[in-house]
Amino acid sequence: MLGRKDGLQQAGVPFRSTEAPSSEGPIEGKESVQSTLTVVELEESENGGNIGDSGIESPASAPNRPAAPQPTSTAVPKPKQPAPSRPLARPVIPQAGSGQEKLKELSHPTEDPGQKVNKSDELLAEGRTKIEDLAENPGYILLQAVRYRKIEKVKRLLAEGAPVDYVRRFGRGWDRETPLLVAAAQGDLEMVSLLVQNKANIREVDGQSRTALHLAASSGHESVVSFLIDRGADINARNKSGSTPLKSAAFAGNEKMVSLLIKKGANVNEQSKWGIKPLAVAITEKHSKVIEILRKAGASE
Numbered sequence: 335m336l337g338r339k340d341g342l343q344q345a346g347v348p349f350r351s352t353e354a355p356s357s358e359g360p361i362e363g364k365e366s367v368q369s370t371l372t373v374v375e376l377e378e379s380e381n382g383g384n385i386g387d388s389g390i391e392s393p394a395s396a397p398n399r400p401a402a403p404q405p406t407s408t409a410v411p412k413p414k415q416p417a418p419s420r421p422l423a424r425p426v427i428p429q430a431g432s433g434q435e436k437l438k439e440l441s442h443p444t445e446d447p448g449q450k451v452n453k454s455d456e457l458l459a460e461g462r463t464k465i466e467d468l469a470e471n472p473g474y475i476l477l478q479a480v481r482y483r484k485i486e487k488v489k490r491l492l493a494e495g496a497p498v499d500y501v502r503r504f505g506r507g508w509d510r511e512t513p514l515l516v517a518a519a520q521g522d523l524e525m526v527s528l529l530v531q532n533k534a535n536i537r538e539v540d541g542q543s544r545t546a547l548h549l550a551a552s553s554g555h556e557s558v559v560s561f562l563i564d565r566g567a568d569i570n571a572r573n574k575s576g577s578t579p580l581k582s583a584a585f586a587g588n589e590k591m592v593s594l595l596i597k598k599g600a601n602v603n604e605q606s607k608w609g610i611k612p613l614a615v616a617i618t619e620k621h622s623k624v625i626e627i628l629r630k631a632g633a634s635e
Contacts, residue, residue: 472491472494472495472496472497472500473496473497473500473501473502474500474502475491475496476488476491476492476496476497476498476500476513477500477502477511477512477513477516479491480513480516480517480522480525480529481516481520483520483522483525485524485525485528488513488525488528488529489528492528492532498513498514498529498532498533498534499512499513499514499534499535499538500512500513501538505541508541509540509541509542510539510540510541511540512534512535512538513525513529513534514526514529514530514534514535514536514538514546515538515539515540515544515546515549517529517546518546518547518549518550518555518558518562519546519549519550519553521550521553521554521555521557521558522558523555523557523558523561526546526558526561526562527561530561530562530565536562536565536566536567537567537568537571539573542573542574542575543572543573543574544573545567545568545571545573545579546558546562546567547559547562547563547567547568547569547571547579548571548573548577548579548582550562551579551580551582551583551588551591551595552579552582552583552585552586554583554586554588554590554591556590556591556594559579559591559594559595559598560594560598563598569595569598569599569600570600570601570604572606572607575606575607575608576605576606576607576608577606578600578601578604578612579595579600580592580595580596580600580601580602580604580612581604581606581610581611581612581615583595584612584613584615584616584619584621584624584628585615585616585619587616587619587621587623587624588624589621589623589624589627592612592624592627592628593627596627596628596631602628602631602632602633603632603633603634611633611634611635612628612633613625613628613629613633613634613635614635616628617635
């Protein structure tokens with residue numbers, strides 16, 4: 335058998351010895367690494383790309399083999415479940431039966447005003463007029479009774495201690511009303527008289543600083559105006575813009591109201607905060623009869 339050297343030489347493969355020369359010792363590291371690499375290269379050439387007997391193939395010499403078949407899934411796909419719908423809110427059903435529940439409905443109404451008053455009437459008809467039966471807001475019920483001219487109901491509520499000067503705020507809190515302001519604006523003399531007898535504040539104002547006298551004068555309610563003035567209402571009271579009841583009447587062109595206020599002692603030359611007098615307003619609005627009445631009373635522009 336040929337040796338490795340002879341066999342490689344016959345095959346035309348150059349052979350470099352891995353043995354170091356006898357005259358010199360091996361160069362540390364360099365020659366040993368080179369010799370090792372040379373032997374590995376020779377073994378690779380001899381074995382056709384195989385490294386020794388390890389059986390590990392190089393990428394270049396690996397045969398083309400068909401890819402292993404991928405297993406196919408036989409599972410039946412699950413149908414998509416519909417997204418859960420949001421449950422509907424349950425309607426709140428109040429328990430009926432107690433007078434307090436009915437009055438809470440009145441304090442927080444969801445129906446038209448006529449129905450509110452009718453429900454309150456039913457409650458009062460049952461004899462439930464005491465404050466402890468008026469839920470949380472007896473003043474609101476009083477205000478509604480005044481608004482809808484329920485004089486007998488107002489009497490019973492006041493007798494049981496409902497607050498006569500109850501203030502309802504609205505319009506984001508800047509506006510306000512009281513039972514007396516509502517009654518005066520409506521020209522309900524009987525209601526105004528009843529409220530004043532029960533110590534209602536005749537100087538109370540709304541969100542624009544208008545008194546009950548302002549509201550009655552601008553709406554032309556002469557009997558209410560006379561009553562309020564006789565009970566001590568300030569005839570020259572100013573609202574937020576500085577207008578008096580006389581100026582409000584002059585602006586509306588109400589000749590009878592202008593004459594009544596002058597007769598009751600209104601100042602015909604009272605100025606607003608911008609220096610405007612009742613006569614100037616009447617001239618601007620072209621109320622000729624009012625202009626004449628004011629000038630006779632000594633008004634100036």
